[in-house]
Amino acid sequence: MDKKLKDRSDTARERILNRLKGAKQYNNGPTADASWSVRVFPQPDKLLETFTDEFNKVSGQLIVCESKTEIRQHLEGLIVKKGCQKIFCIDDELRSIVPLNASLISQSEFADVEASITRCEFLIARSGSIMVSSAQQSGRLVNVFPPVHIVVASQKQLVLFLEDAVRELKNKYGENLPSQATVITGPSRTADIEKTLVMGAHGPKELILFIHK
Structure with missing residues (x-):
């Protein structure tokens, strides 16, 4: 290697190492919490309307x-309209609002x-978007496998x-x-194949949300 080129390389290497050594004093602890004091996006007052x-x-x-x-009344009509006869729901709180015309199936x-x-x-x-987690009684698979995913939530x-949402999840x-x-934003979709939009490619084809007070 040319001596001048080697000297430049050694100098650059030394400069980088010195910077790394000097940076250690700022990285001895966990990463500081992000500051959200400045919002990039508008902050609407009416959350339900915005959502x-x-x-x-x-x-x-x-x-x-x-x-x-x-909700139970709407579900009765929805089941007839969609022709969904095999409904899966293992959430104890939600099973009480499942209408009689629904056929609840077992895990098997x-x-x-x-x-x-x-x-x-x-x-x-x-x-x-809708945030779900594995800590909920329904678990993970129920959010992604069925063709139609029905979610029940409160305005609270x-x-x-x-x-x-992340902060409240930690709290x-x-x-x-x-x-x-997991954050769900609409039904599953893809346009990877010839730029043709396909719904339900990797998950539910329909996402239906009921919000109550």
Whole structure:
């Protein structure tokens, strides 16, 4: 190697190493919490209206109800309209609102499921997204496998941004955070093949959300 080139290389190497050594003093602890004092996106006051607008944009189907009794009534019509006869729901709280015209299937019949009913962790208004986690009684598979995913949530679960949902998730579970948290934004879709949009490619083809007070 040419002596001048070697000297330049050695000098550059030494300069980089010195920078790395000097940087150690700033990296002895955990990464500092991000500061959200400056918001890039607008902060709307009406969370439900904002969520509704964004949820519709990503092809979600939203039904706002006054009570769980009203949800049950809507579910009866929905089951007839969609022709979903095999419903999977293992959430104790939700099983009480499943209408009589629904046929609840067991875990052993899960491969034949046509629709699932679950709860969620939070509703993210700014992106129209739904956060679910493995800590919920329904687990992981019920959110992604059935062709139709029906979610029941309360308006109290509405938050503005994703970071708000993450913060509330930490507050809710403390040191026992779920092993998985997933953000769902509309039904599953892809346009990888010849730029043709296909719904339900990697998950539910329809995402239906019931929000009650």
